[in-house]
Amino acid sequence: MPMQDLQNSFKRDGVAADLQTVITALLNVTKEISLAVRQGALAGVLGSAQVENVQGETQKKLDVIANDLLTAALRENSHVRALASEEEEHSVALFNSGKYIVAFDPLDGSSNIDINGQIGTIFTMYPALDNVASDSPAQFFQPGKNQLCAGYVLYGASTLLVLTNGGPTRCFTLDPHSNEWVLTNGQLQVPQNTEEFSINMANQRFWGDNFKRYIADLLLGETGVRGKRFNMRWNAAMVGDVHRVLTRGGIFMYPNDSRNPRQPAKLRLLYEANPMAMLIENAGGKACSEATNKIQRILEITPASLHQRVSVVLGSANEVDICNTYLFKRDQQAEPVLVENDEAY
Numbered sequence: 001m002p003m004q005d006l007q008n009s010f011k012r013d014g015v016a017a018d019l020q021t022v023i024t025a026l027l028n029v030t031k032e033i034s035l036a037v038r039q040g041a042l043a044g045v046l047g048s049a050q051v052e053n054v055q056g057e058t059q060k061k062l063d064v065i066a067n068d069l070l071t072a073a074l075r076e077n078s079h080v081r082a083l084a085s086e087e088e089e090h091s092v093a094l095f096n097s098g099k100y101i102v103a104f105d106p107l108d109g110s111s112n113i114d115i116n117g118q119i120g121t122i123f124t125m126y127p128a129l130d131n132v133a134s135d136s137p138a139q140f141f142q143p144g145k146n147q148l149c150a151g152y153v154l155y156g157a158s159t160l161l162v163l164t165n166g167g168p169t170r171c172f173t174l175d176p177h178s179n180e181w182v183l184t185n186g187q188l189q190v191p192q193n194t195e196e197f198s199i200n201m202a203n204q205r206f207w208g209d210n211f212k213r214y215i216a217d218l219l220l221g222e223t224g225v226r227g228k229r230f231n232m233r234w235n236a237a238m239v240g241d242v243h244r245v246l247t248r249g250g251i252f253m254y255p256n257d258s259r260n261p262r263q264p265a266k267l268r269l270l271y272e273a274n275p276m277a278m279l280i281e282n283a284g285g286k287a288c289s290e291a292t293n294k295i296q297r298i299l300e301i302t303p304a305s306l307h308q309r310v311s312v313v314l315g316s317a318n319e320v321d322i323c324n325t326y327l328f329k330r331d332q333q334a335e336p337v338l339v340e341n342d343e344a345y
């Protein structure tokens, strides 16, 4: 029975009953967001809210609506110790007895809202730390490998839920008739090799030389050392790009760049890179980040601040390895170092 698909997956993955209530509460809100997205101009939800968020980005009405709905629903669940959102400067303390903390990007890819493009909600849940106060951001300073579940809801041509509870990465489709999540792929698998890359080429002149060389060789295609032609896709919404990678493979990159020396990376570790890294790894792919003199598995990085940003290279395992080789080999004459422990990050 489709209505039980989500519950069945919880059972198969051994998800604790109280955590199930948190995931379900969050997912129920995404159904409301999906409806608002589908109504668009008819519901008056398009356009700007005329305010800036903590990241200095102008909030869209839907950013605010999605954030308010998610926050209100989680505030009522006594299993939630604290929450963090892209749209909130500080984490929010909830129930002291709660066993879980929740972080989310209420609406990823906001610049796509008004053009009827792909947007989505990204979320992650961790165990709450007993030795840390509920109102301390340090609740969230845990490496991504501690995540209990990670997922996104993609408001695209269909509304899709992509979820891992530590086991396989599964895909559910929201049935518009029953308003239930129906399992449509029980185990997403990212192909090891790819001929498709995803990057904002407009930033090319701001990348480091090693990264420029990697992309240059992709562009040379069959006439260069790679010996095969690559195609390029860019959605300008991480949810859309990662979904394509999870569906047919590819490599998605948001490398460090020199546009703003105080902010070399763009994507946020806690509620963008980490949940996506868990989904990708549990589907057989790889997810890495470049730090000084090393490449790290994203899930090994311990955040030092709530809205910390990291460079991201994720997708088909063999292509991520090749990219990492470029990042280190040419200048340093050394093999890339994949560091398991991030103490020095």
Ligand code: F6P
Pocket (backbone or CB within 6 Å): 108, 109, 110, 200, 236, 237, 238, 239, 266, 267
């Ligand atoms: O939050 C970040 C985000 O919107 C991602 O979803 C997306 O991958 C990226 O920014 C788009 O960046 P750019 O503006 O460089 O295309």
